[in-house]
Amino acid sequence: MQDDGWFCARTGGSHRHFKHPTKPNPSRMQVTRVGHSHVPPQLRRVNYDMAPLSRPVFIASRADFSGRLWHFAAMARQQAHRGAAPKDNQLFGPRQLPALRAAVHDLCWLLDRGYAAHSATELVGNRHNLTSRQRQALSRCACPAAAAQLRRQRQLDPAGLRGRELWLDGYNVLTVLESALAGGVVLLGRDGCCRDIAGIHRRYRKVNETLPALRLIGETTATWGVTCCRWWLDKPVSNSGRLKTLIHETATAAGWNMTVELVFSPDHVLWETDQIIATSDGVVLDRCRHWVNLARHIIAERIPRARLVDLFLDGGGGPDGVVAEKP
Structure with missing residues (x-):
């Protein structure tokens, strides 16, 4: 990395934060590595010239032959839209609606009988094997x-x-x-x-x-x-x-x-x-x-x-x- 022009801008604990003086948008690209001195040759082939704003968050992780983990992150400064998540089509699609409706029915039944909202949501979520986002949706829909x-x-x-x-x-x-x-x-x-x-x-x-x-x-x-x-x-x-x-x-x-x-x-x-x-x-x-x-x-x-x-x-x-x- 240093041969390619990257320099250590700051150190936080065992993490060293590198920047490049000439790569496109250097202020928007940050490369973080866990504190080891060896740079595996495989990691030098990572494309640092990628457009930082082409996607909200880009994270690539690789381990070298010694098991050392490297993290490369390009963080976007802007959020284009609100609300939509990549897996919402799957989590709230037509195939999931029957299970979600059964779950919200169970949750409302518990709330009507005085159960605490958090405990009832966890109980129903575990019973219906719901994800954290689906459980969040249930808690916002239901009430006594x-x-x-x-x-x-x-x-x-x-x-x-x-x-x-x-x-x-x-x-x-x-x-x-x-x-x-x-x-x-x-x-x-x-x-x-x-x-x-x-x-x-x-x-x-x-x-x-x-x-x-x-x-x-x-x-x-x-x-x-x-x-x-x-x-x-x-x-x-x-x-x-x-x-x-x-x-x-x-x-x-x-x-x-x-x-x-x-x-x-x-x-x-x-x-x-x-x-x-x-x-x-x-x-x-x-x-x-x-x-x-x-x-x-x-x-x-x-x-x-x-x-x-x-x-x-x-x-x-x-x-x-x-x-x-x-x-």
Whole structure:
């Protein structure tokens, strides 16, 4: 490697991080080797000139004759889409739906009888031999029947929003719509809410579907006659400030009245307010006063090609998930 021009940029424990001064995009390519001085000749044939952004993550591992392990990683700085995973066609395809529906039926049966959600999910997942992603989907779909009924009773029809303010659980609503636009799996819950299984893991990245999702939210709420949309974003999540700026710019260009607040815990703000909120977070829905199923309305009316997975034979929350109630 050193003969080829690579040099040790830094050392972390037994790992040495090498860079090359002339290879394409050297700042985006990092080669890490576990601390051994010998470089097997076989590894010198690895194509370091590959385009770093040609795929999200590229990892190649080889062992030399002494059993030493080498790791080469090219890390992309950008995430193009939200939600879709390579094996989702297999994990949530037609052949898997009967088993998943049986599993969610078992999970709801346990939740209705007071079992803890985590323990019940593990029990059902082990019984049906589900993957971690399938178990995550089950946990987001299922809830006790009493909780689902209470959430429906608090749900408002969009007609009740005319002339009123709407508070949005920002990341919750936005990531669901981004996943729907990107062709990712969107789950229909027992309470009629649409939920994604993407997750942002304390770091948000703008994707190709971010701007279209913002426009759909703005256009839909404007059609409903909402006077102001107030976004609540998690302050500890990276890039929240950039998303706030993007929301302001998009709203200003379209003439929508939107404000954005960065707080440490949007959940507490949303379940304590008297305002109408938009979210699919079960914890917030169990404590809030009134809410509207914004994400499901947008998916049903504006994203006809969304990959909506319904694991309930009765269609989850009923037609369009809408139960009218006067505030």
